[in-house]
Amino acid sequence: xxxxxxxxxxxxxxxxxxxxxxxxxxxxxxxxxxxxxxxxxxxxxxxxxxxxxxxxxxxxxxxxxxxxxxxxxxxxxxxxxxxxxxxxxxxxxxxxxxxxxxxxxxxxxxxxxxxxxxxxxxxxxxxxxxxxxxxxxxxxxxxxxxxxxxxxxxxxxxxxxxxxxxxxxxxxxxxxxxxxxxxxxxxxxxxxxxxxxxxxxxxxxxxxxxxxxxxxxxxxxxxxxxxxxxxxxxxxxxxxxxxxxxxxxxxxxxxxxxxxxxxxxxxxxxxxxxxxxxxxxxxxxxxxxxxxxxxxxxxxxxxxxxxxxxxx
Numbered sequence: 598x599x600x601x602x603x604x605x606x607x608x609x610x611x612x613x614x615x616x617x618x619x620x621x622x623x624x625x626x627x628x629x630x631x632x633x634x635x636x637x638x639x640x641x642x643x644x645x646x647x648x649x650x651x652x653x654x655x656x657x658x659x660x661x662x663x664x665x666x667x668x669x670x671x672x673x674x675x676x677x678x679x680x681x682x683x684x685x686x687x688x689x690x691x692x693x694x695x696x697x698x699x700x701x702x703x704x705x706x707x708x709x710x711x712x713x714x715x716x717x718x719x720x721x722x723x724x725x726x727x728x729x730x731x732x733x734x735x736x737x738x739x740x741x742x743x744x745x746x747x748x749x750x751x752x753x754x755x756x757x758x759x760x761x762x763x764x765x766x767x768x769x770x771x772x773x774x775x776x777x778x779x780x781x782x783x784x785x786x787x788x789x790x791x792x793x794x795x796x797x798x799x800x801x802x803x804x805x806x807x808x809x810x811x812x813x814x815x816x817x818x819x820x821x822x823x824x825x826x827x828x829x830x831x832x833x834x835x836x837x838x839x840x841x842x843x844x845x846x847x848x849x850x851x852x853x854x855x856x857x858x859x860x861x862x863x864x865x866x867x868x869x870x871x872x873x874x875x876x877x878x879x880x881x882x883x884x885x886x887x888x889x890x891x892x893x894x895x896x897x898x899x900x901x902x903x904x905x906x907x908x909x
Contacts, residue, residue, distance in 0.1 A: 669734025711794025
């Protein structure tokens, strides 16, 4: 009961502050509204938000700044409604849907590729089922797709950029990798047991695997949410039309990857699908979450058909 009262007071204060900032933005032309964007420290997110956070597109009175955190931390902070805009795992969206709406742009979708179940030795998925698998977080779409593919397996949470090193040390024999690790696992002496994006595409007759999306906080109001969604779309379009500067900016978060790997990885997750989920992309989100409900990893009371995509 006390925690709910605290939550309501926090929400009321937040709405007051937002209303005050909106009034200032209208009555004082020189006033700029600061909007925090939480996103992963990886090249594709940085590429998407490059133009917004560096003043390269017209965002009127809205100023944006990066807040870089790993995806599982972003999932958790979104449950508290901390940032106005954030990247989030699709798997975690039902838990935060009372705070946030998905935008119709900014999706990270695996088109026949995605998180990869790897091992430090030659073996198969049956061996993985009998062991502990390192994962980047239980709120990630990588975890949900792993559970859909392998069933009820034992896992351990390891920071995404420590999964391959933990296998190299022998702390674990199996792990699910995300971000640029999907391209560098072989160079690190790892073995690919199952590409979960490829598995999902075969299972669903061609649907992309919905991994991440962008969300905007509902208490900003419908009009401002639409404007923010448009800013995100324009930022993505700018990056795709001016890739060299955006790629150079994005490479800062590639953990030492070369230019070719950077370009390839960004191209995997920032493309026309990122501008618009498309009908099959939105269908993939709903199916992914429905299947999560069937195995008990997504709240069965969440109505997947009620999901709205701002800017659709």
